[in-house]
Amino acid sequence: MLHVVIxxxxxxxxxxxxxxxxxxxxxxxxxxxxxxxxxxxARCLPLIAPPQLWVVAGAxxxxxxxxxxxxxxxxxxxxxxxxxNTAPCIGLAAIQLLAVDPEAVMLVVPADHVxxxxxxxxxxxxxxxxxxxxxxxxxxxxxxxxDHPATGFGYIHxxxxxxxGEEALYRVAAFKEKxxxxxxxxxxxxDEYLWNCGIFVWKAQALLDALAVHQPELHAxxxxxxxxxxxxxxxxxxxTEFPKLPSISIDYAxxxxxxxxxxxxxxxxxxxxxxxxxxxRLHPQDDDGNTIDGLHCGVDxxxxxxxxxxxxxxTTIGVKDLIIVHTPEATLVADQRDEAAVKKLxxxxxxxxxxxxx
Amino acid sequence: MLHVVIxxxxxxxxxxxxxxxxxxxxxxxxxxxxxxxxxxxARCLPLIAPPQLWVVAGAxxxxxxxxxxxxxxxxxxxxxxxxxNTAPCIGLAAIQLLAVDPEAVMLVVPADHVxxxxxxxxxxxxxxxxxxxxxxxxxxxxxxxxDHPATGFGYIHxxxxxxxGEEALYRVAAFKEKxxxxxxxxxxxxDEYLWNCGIFVWKAQALLDALAVHQPELHAxxxxxxxxxxxxxxxxxxxTEFPKLPSISIDYAxxxxxxxxxxxxxxxxxxxxxxxxxxxRLHPQDDDGNTIDGLHCGVDxxxxxxxxxxxxxxTTIGVKDLIIVHTPEATLVADQRDEAAVKKLxxxxxxxxxxxxx
Numbered sequence: 001m002l003h004v005v006i007x008x009x010x011x012x013x014x015x016x017x018x019x020x021x022x023x024x025x026x027x028x029x030x031x032x033x034x035x036x037x038x039x040x041x042a043r044c045l046p047l048i049a050p051p052q053l054w055v056v057a058g059a060x061x062x063x064x065x066x067x068x069x070x071x072x073x074x075x076x077x078x079x080x081x082x083x084x085n086t087a088p089c090i091g092l093a094a095i096q097l098l099a100v101d102p103e104a105v106m107l108v109v110p111a112d113h114v115x116x117x118x119x120x121x122x123x124x125x126x127x128x129x130x131x132x133x134x135x136x137x138x139x140x141x142x143x144x145x146x147d148h149p150a151t152g153f154g155y156i157h158x159x160x161x162x163x164x165g166e167e168a169l170y171r172v173a174a175f176k177e178k179x180x181x182x183x184x185x186x187x188x189x190x191d192e193y194l195w196n197c198g199i200f201v202w203k204a205q206a207l208l209d210a211l212a213v214h215q216p217e218l219h220a221x222x223x224x225x226x227x228x229x230x231x232x233x234x235x236x237x238x239x240t241e242f243p244k245l246p247s248i249s250i251d252y253a254x255x256x257x258x259x260x261x262x263x264x265x266x267x268x269x270x271x272x273x274x275x276x277x278x279x280x281r282l283h284p285q286d287d288d289g290n291t292i293d294g295l296h297c298g299v300d301x302x303x304x305x306x307x308x309x310x311x312x313x314x315t316t317i318g319v320k321d322l323i324i325v326h327t328p329e330a331t332l333v334a335d336q337r338d339e340a341a342v343k344k345l346x347x348x349x350x351x352x353x354x355x356x357x358x
Numbered sequence: 359m360l361h362v363v364i365x366x367x368x369x370x371x372x373x374x375x376x377x378x379x380x381x382x383x384x385x386x387x388x389x390x391x392x393x394x395x396x397x398x399x400a401r402c403l404p405l406i407a408p409p410q411l412w413v414v415a416g417a418x419x420x421x422x423x424x425x426x427x428x429x430x431x432x433x434x435x436x437x438x439x440x441x442x443n444t445a446p447c448i449g450l451a452a453i454q455l456l457a458v459d460p461e462a463v464m465l466v467v468p469a470d471h472v473x474x475x476x477x478x479x480x481x482x483x484x485x486x487x488x489x490x491x492x493x494x495x496x497x498x499x500x501x502x503x504x505d506h507p508a509t510g511f512g513y514i515h516x517x518x519x520x521x522x523g524e525e526a527l528y529r530v531a532a533f534k535e536k537x538x539x540x541x542x543x544x545x546x547x548x549d550e551y552l553w554n555c556g557i558f559v560w561k562a563q564a565l566l567d568a569l570a571v572h573q574p575e576l577h578a579x580x581x582x583x584x585x586x587x588x589x590x591x592x593x594x595x596x597x598t599e600f601p602k603l604p605s606i607s608i609d610y611a612x613x614x615x616x617x618x619x620x621x622x623x624x625x626x627x628x629x630x631x632x633x634x635x636x637x638x639r640l641h642p643q644d645d646d647g648n649t650i651d652g653l654h655c656g657v658d659x660x661x662x663x664x665x666x667x668x669x670x671x672x673t674t675i676g677v678k679d680l681i682i683v684h685t686p687e688a689t690l691v692a693d694q695r696d697e698a699a700v701k702k703l704x705x706x707x708x709x710x711x712x713x714x715x716x
Binding site: 017295297298299300308312313314315316317318319322324326328329330331332333334335337338341342344345348349352354357 | 691702
């Protein structure tokens with residue numbers, strides 16, 4: 001049976017000050033009507049019944065997750081005692097799914113991506129599930145044809161021809177890290193490169209089997225955890241075993257080593273909303289190229305991304321290429337070219353004893 | 359007897375959003391411990407007793423004036439029913455003073471300038487009062503030796519030699535409007551040019567006599583008003599006569615025409631705080647040339663003027679030469695070179711139905 005696992009462990013800082021330690025990006029509306037995790041759940045629920053919906057989240061975000069997703073059965077919020085990257089996160093979900101459904105097929109989706117239309121996404125998932133059901137040792141990724149030479153996404157190099165007997169799937173030839181602009185342009189010009197959406201379909205058992213081969217330490221830790229499922233020992237086991245799991249991404253842990261890794265080119269629009277610049281891709285712009293959300297009035301203002309609330313007025317005069325984000329507690333004014341410096345800024349806040357603003 | 363008249367009718371927009379229609383600059387702390395009008399009153403009170411302190415203010419600011427200056431007798435807040443520039447304002451004060459003191463000497467000071475040290479200012483006033491008492495038809499202005507080629511101030515060209523029998527006073531040769539940078543540099547290089555502080559000492563009767571000669575229409579209006587002082591007719595007379603007075607500055611109305619206009623070079627520091635840039639003259643700067651008031655944390659931030667409150671954090675990354683002003687209701691982010699555009703911005707707010715933010 002298909003189960004959906006939403007990975008909601010993100011604690012990114014790139015949307016500060018709108019995102020905060022207690023409320024990271026997946027719990028915010030960014031270019032969306034509902035919060036990103038609500039949109040993600042709504043997109044997946046037509047594929048399953050609520051008992052097959054799972055969310056993996058950090059302990060500090062469990063309550064917010066339950067609050068934002070009231071349809072989610074409480075025991076299906078899986079708690080990560082600490083952040084250990086995607087392989088332990090997905091492994092944790094896999095052992096839980098197997099405890100209720102030995103034939104479980106997992107759709108693994110990040111909580112904080114923007115995807116549309118939902119129907120195209122759902123059809124792609126159905127295609128992948130059918131393939132995985134027929135070939136239970138396979139791993140399917142979704143790839144989106146790039147429409148611009150993005151340097152902020154990872155790429156998948158697919159093989160030239162589809163899998164025999166399948167029109168839609170290709171074997172993965174190689175994973176490519178975020179490229180430089182020239183390389184990205186080559187990828188866009190070729191048909192064989194796709195954005196790696198970080199969305200996966202596979203059987204839970206196939207994942208554990210692959211972990212046993214490629215990540216024996218991680219697999220052993222998960223096996224110890226698995227023994228405690230459904231017992232009084234679970235909270236203790238989770239608190240002691242999970243932090244010992246190696247922090248590694250599912251790509252490095254399994255996908256770059258495993259056989260039978262496939263990519264399904266998907267026709268949906270996709271964005272990982274990795275920075276404020278994504279907001280200008282997801283929102284329309286005014287005549288001067290500004291992307292505005294909230295109350296704003298400007299004079300000689302060009303290509304700015306401006307976010308405020310409905311009751312606080314942000315005004316601008318003679319500025320361009322800025323990111324301006326107002327929240328009731330803090331305001332950011334930053335050059336768009338210098339976005340990575342948010343990390344520096346937040347470190348400086350910590351150093352200066354202003355961590356209440358983090 | 360000396361009376362102090364504080365002109366508090368200003369409604370400037372250049373400090374928006376910190377200044378608002380209901381709370382213009384004179385009621386704010388700008389580079390000062392107390393509000394500008396409180397500092398002004400505190401600077402003048404050692405020269406007089408409270409019954410000789412008068413404030414001329416707009417009707418909407420009468421309550422704020424009384425609130426900020428509790429030592430001021432309530433009936434000595436003179437209300438301007440509408441703004442009519444400095445000549446009617448000073449004329450209104452003059453007829454009120456004469457009603458209680460036919461020999462009244464007026465010290466006229468704007469409510470919103472920054473001056474220090476107070477003792478030097480007070481000594482200069484005493485010198486001027488002594489001169490005016492001895493020569494009751496004279497008009498004395500204060501001039502500050504320029505320490506930089508300011509293009510935002512008016513200048514006084516003094517005569518080469520002091521008045522016979524006086525060490526400190528010169529006749530005024532000419533008034534000079536705000537100069538271009540080259541002319542300002544010449545003024546600074548010469549000893550004969552002084553910043554016109556807009557601060558005056560003269561006998562109330564001498565002013566009325568000069569108005570009779572140079573501004574008969576204004577004088578006639580004041581004369582009609584004067585007849586109503588102390589009667590039940592005063593509120594009506596003020597409401598009907600004052601708006602009919604010609605709107606004209608005291609410089610144009612009297613000082614550029616009158617004989618016996620003198621300038622007293624004063625050794626105090628003076629700034630008319632005409633724009634946010636004045637804040638960087640009045641506050642110290644950090645190592646990167648930023649002028650900060652309130653909570654701020656920055657990365658790669660240079661020569662910015664940043665104002666916030668004590669509980670709202672303003673952060674900046676990779677920006678320079680900006681003015682950033684946060685208030686609970688509105689935030690301004692502006693290029694310093696484009697400061698005059700605040701007027702354009704406020705007109706746009708009005709046009710867009712956002713006048714609650716004015």
